[in-house]
Amino acid sequence: MAPAATPSKPRKTPVQARSINTVEVILQACVQVLLDGGLARLTTTRVAQRAGTSVGSLYQYFPDKQSLLAAALERHLTQVIAAVEGACARAKGKTAAAMAATVVDAFVSAKFVDHPASRALYAVAAEVSGALVVEQMTQRSQRALCDMLATASDRTYSNLAEVGFVLSTAAVGPVQALLASNASLKSVRAIQQQLTLMMCAYLKTTGTTRRAAKRRT
Amino acid sequence: MAPAATPSKPRKTPVQARSINTVEVILQACVQVLLDGGLARLTTTRVAQRAGTSVGSLYQYFPDKQSLLAAALERHLTQVIAAVEGACARAKGKTAAAMAATVVDAFVSAKFVDHPASRALYAVAAEVSGALVVEQMTQRSQRALCDMLATASDRTYSNLAEVGFVLSTAAVGPVQALLASNASLKSVRAIQQQLTLMMCAYLKTTGTTRRAAKRRT
Amino acid sequence: MAPAATPSKPRKTPVQARSINTVEVILQACVQVLLDGGLARLTTTRVAQRAGTSVGSLYQYFPDKQSLLAAALERHLTQVIAAVEGACARAKGKTAAAMAATVVDAFVSAKFVDHPASRALYAVAAEVSGALVVEQMTQRSQRALCDMLATASDRTYSNLAEVGFVLSTAAVGPVQALLASNASLKSVRAIQQQLTLMMCAYLKTTGTTRRAAKRRT
Amino acid sequence: MAPAATPSKPRKTPVQARSINTVEVILQACVQVLLDGGLARLTTTRVAQRAGTSVGSLYQYFPDKQSLLAAALERHLTQVIAAVEGACARAKGKTAAAMAATVVDAFVSAKFVDHPASRALYAVAAEVSGALVVEQMTQRSQRALCDMLATASDRTYSNLAEVGFVLSTAAVGPVQALLASNASLKSVRAIQQQLTLMMCAYLKTTGTTRRAAKRRT
DNA sequence: AATGAATGAGAGTTCATTCAT
DNA sequence: GATGAATGAACTCTCATTCAT
DSSP: OOOSOOOSSOSHHHHHHHHHHHHHHHHHHHHHHHHTTHHHHOOHHHHHHHHTSOHHHHHHHOSSHHHHHHHHHHHHHHHHHHHHHHHHHHHTTSOHHHHHHHHHHHHHHHHHHTHHHHHHTHHHHHSHHHHHHHHHHHHHHHHHHHHHHTTOSSEEOTTHHHHHHHHHHHTHHHHHHHHHTTOOHHHHHHHHHHHHHHHHHHHHHHSEEOOHHHHHO | OOOOOSTTOTTHHHHHHHHHHHHHHHHHHHHHHHHTTHHHHOOHHHHHHHHTSOHHHHHHHOSSHHHHHHHHHHHHHHHHHHHHHHHHHHHTTSOHHHHHHHHHHHHHHHHHHTHHHHHHHHHHHHSHHHHHHHHHHHHHHHHHHHHHHTTOSSEEOTTHHHHHHHHHHHTHHHHHHHHHTTOOHHHHHHHHHHHHHHHHHHHHHHSEEOOHHHHHO | OOOSOOOSSOSHHHHHHHHHHHHHHHHHHHHHHHHTTHHHHOOHHHHHHHHTSOHHHHHHHOSSHHHHHHHHHHHHHHHHHHHHHHHHHHHTTSOHHHHHHHHHHHHHHHHHHTHHHHHHTHHHHHSHHHHHHHHHHHHHHHHHHHHHHTTOSSEEOTTHHHHHHHHHHHTHHHHHHHHHTTOOHHHHHHHHHHHHHHHHHHHHHHSEEOOHHHHHO | OOOSOSTTOTTHHHHHHHHHHHHHHHHHHHHHHHHTTTGGGOOHHHHHHHHTSOHHHHHHHOSSHHHHHHHHHHHHHHHHHHHHHHHHHHHTTSOHHHHHHHHHHHHHHHHHHTHHHHHHHHHHHHSHHHHHHHHHHHHHHHHHHHHHHTTOSSEEOTTHHHHHHHHHHHTHHHHHHHHHTTOOHHHHHHHHHHHHHHHHHHHHHHSEEOOHHHHHO
């Protein structure tokens, strides 16, 4: 992001910085290796090489291949979930429609910001070790969504858990499909709009209108 | 297919029948091996053993491991898609609401009928070789959905492709999550109901009301 | 063993014979690899190469490196113990002096017949996995010795177990030292004579003279 | 060793003292690591950790792993040999029987005093690098034994070297077996008695009675 | 002088694939 | 056509050793 302003001494600092951020560098390398060749072609040696270190170093930070992959997945999902949670917090007290728009936007944006990681880590999420991470993250987002929904200004939900579940999972399929097909930004936005529409309609229909509360208090 | 009319050549037909059967047996064995141990523990030898044949035989039907997995995935998705296509055919001319209900039920039912396969093949679908199969299948179901939507008795859709896309992918996430968490039949049904509600609301909202057509024709 | 009488067709038979005796070939290769480089330099690949097979094949017969080594050790010790047991059987009813001579000769001869194996496997015996094998074998020989001693025509032993233990272990040290130093056959024989002398003297001294029994029966 | 008399150079001495101490600590750590895990699980890092230092420091005292192990073995064997040499010195001029008793006791006691080390280092002794150390030590003890035997008050030995060799190696096997089987002190003592008996008998039998010398001198 | 992170060669082991039987 | 032993490339992971700090 920083422009190549001073091309003189970017040499040493990165070395130290890298030492500290080695984990970060390795995780990024992991995603990259995943991208060209898929999970089946990912080897610990390859990841280390891509990261500019040695296998030995990699194993100093990750006990085994599984945990490396799990960490890469977790790192990515944590970012996405954080975005969703942030959106949920911001949308508290708003109308159901506003909530739908905010949340969908946060999710889609987060997924496409790190487009490569999203694509690459799909296979990892499907693996046994990844499933656990995914489940935890799903629960986290579900909780955030429920908390938000409970504060909707124009609707009440008797079956909060179910609605939260649907909300937290329904966008996954479309987004995954878009990622896989390398869709254009334009079509992504078009689908995002449809998703918003869908969730909006859903939240309006499935909730009970909240009227008195609004008026008197 | 041809009955053994001529008793002269009963040699080939049974052999072929057996071949077809063997392929089927191997594919089922593949799913089972996938189920206990995951993709990482699947080996061609193991699949062959489970199928009651030898590795050599397996390689007579599948050129390599990848195509074996792809075939297993394809077999499963074909069944699911067939169910969806059938539902789409049946729902033609009905209302948008009826369409939503029919399609969601077909999809969810198909996925849970072969629950084990659905779970097991998830990881395969995420792999590079699987992605292609998935994409083809998604397109097929999308086409079926679009064809159906065009005949809705109470709505018209200007952006058929987009709506079809959303419809064909939105249920994937929730269903995957349910499969992964080994959800009870009860919760599956509850979520199915919510999905129906959501799609119903979506189809009603996003389409233009078709009135004149109905009345006069 | 068969002299190279017909040099025409020794080609095919060995192949099949080898298939059956692959285990044997591998074990011999194991000893050879052990001989040049010691335990530390032994690798499964190296053993397989020396045996004229592939690592994969080696692992078809032995689950891991440990069991390969244990098998090699067991094979050797079994031969040695068999020799000792045979000697014990033959010496039953003889005088203590005759027993000593017979047993010592059997042991020393057995060890030096497969001189290379004896040397090479020493390190294996010292390893954790080898210790078990050694202990079992030691017990077997101890039992054989006790059985024999009980039948000595000129002596009775009140502490059979102890005497058997000493007998079965006392020759190990000298023999090991001889093997390690690549001693000449001459010195081996000289030491063997001393060992016989020692055991003979020991058996005579530690046992009670058996007189009446001899005379009257 | 020198007390810190001159306060001017208290720098080097402590350092050296510490060095010596460090070596000692490392060697002990080596034995301990050997004890839990065997030679196969011993790593230089583990030894350093157990010793409370770093690998780097370890490599300042030992050029490589082999020499570390050799040093640990040597340290142990030196103690044992010293005990034997001491016994030999003390027994000079005594009767053959007294010599046998003294020497056997010294050997067995020395081995069992540092029981753990004795057990742990067995595997090291069997390794290529250890064999050399063992051989040197064996020779030393053999020399001591020969020197002693030459002074026996009641016997003369024409084949001193051979007798010395047998004496120095015959107890190794039994003791090793006892160590490996974690025998009770009681059985150790019982076997020690038998060994004494055996060597006593041997020394008496194999030597020529020395009479005149006794009388006149 | 001490440290311990980094290196990377090399070990054990697995498994897709072939092919003689 | 079926079999499964044989192959060996490739993978994960370890650890002796070095060297910048």
